[in-house]
Amino acid sequence: MKEIYTLADLKNWEKTARNIDPPVRLAVFGDPVAHSASPLMQNAALHACAIDAQYVRFHIIPQELETALRLLPKLNFIGVNLTTPHKAAAHGLMDALDERAQRIGAINTASIDGEKLVGWNTDGFGFARAIRSEFSVDLRDLRVMVLGVGGGAGRAIAWQCALERCERLVLVNRALVKAKELERELARYFTGPRLLGPVARLETIPWEESPLRFQLSQIDLVVNATPLGMNQTDPSPVPISLLAPHLMIFDTIYKSVSTPLLRATADAGARGANGLAMLLHQGALAFEIWFNRPAPIAEMRQALVAG
Ligand code: NAP
DSSP states (O other): OOOOOEEHHTTHHHHTTTTTTSSEEEEEEESTTOOOOOOHHHHHHHHHHSSSSSEEEEEOGGGGHHHHHHHHHHHOOOOOEEOOOOOHHHHTSSEEEEEHHHHOOOOOEEEEEEEEEEEEHHHHHHHHHHHHHHSSSSSSGGEEEEEESHHHHHHHHHHHHHOOOOOOEEESSSSHHHHHHHHHHHHHGGGGGGOOSSSOOOEOOOOOOOHHHHHTTTOSEEOSSSSSTTTTTSSSSSSSGGGGTTTTHHHHHHSOOHHHHHHHHHHOOOEEEEEEEHHHHHHHHHHHHHHOOOHHHHHHHHHHOOO
């Protein structure tokens, strides 16, 4: 067994996999991929359900993605997860797409149906389930601000908020043009008559202190979907002085229990949660797609927490 496999291994799979038991039938492709926690929780799920298969990491660079994906149906794989930087590119390489994945423009999961690759995006649903489990609220009752809507995770989260018809959605991104573009895609979900006073139900704002300050007084949930906070020395994506006790803060980062944003959240007396629950639920949904049965959530969570 290797910690990380490569395209060369996949091309020579019969030989590489000859003595691997249980057989490798699932994988995650990423660049880098060593950090991925998916093998921990998916192998725990496979074990709990007594499925004779295992899930491994593949380091696949962007130029190798198409070749690697095309090999999977021939090698008896059940499915694959896609992580950074492959989510958008893989979307264009599928034979069929789930309707939601088609809209989002990125996938994090593929299932294999005969010779066909079918693309799915479970990040948005995973996010919605995480908000319910962490804060005991439904997205549709919330006024949400998403920071980092230019990336795969931020786009999936914003789409989920729109599809669940949240009360309000404010889009924030370093490259403003990407947020504006997403605003145009989502506009039709925010035409309904809700009485929210003078503020628009859907809007894009520049990442600047003054508009953030104004908007945060009209927001319940702030989501960080940028990598800011992966390093403990990163600045908080929201100026600390703007955090107030009425806010719920969801940081999609799951690498560490706390981030600069979550520490500031606690200091401000607000409620916060890291991305572990989203990671868990997006993984559970992928398992459900692959095996058409409920995922063993408790075992998956236990594996993530212990890992
Ligand atoms: P990505 O595609 O690289 O997206 C990055 C986003 O963050 C873009 O909107 C980008 O803005 C913004 N950004 C990057 N660096 C920034 C900086 N220094 N300052 C401000 N904005 C910055 O990444 P991704 O795959 O969407 O992942 C984003 C985050 O979500 C990561 O922290 C990842 O760990 C997390 N995530 C969590 C889960 C989970 O299950 N918990 C799942 C997926 C991802 P521009 O558009 O301006 O470049």
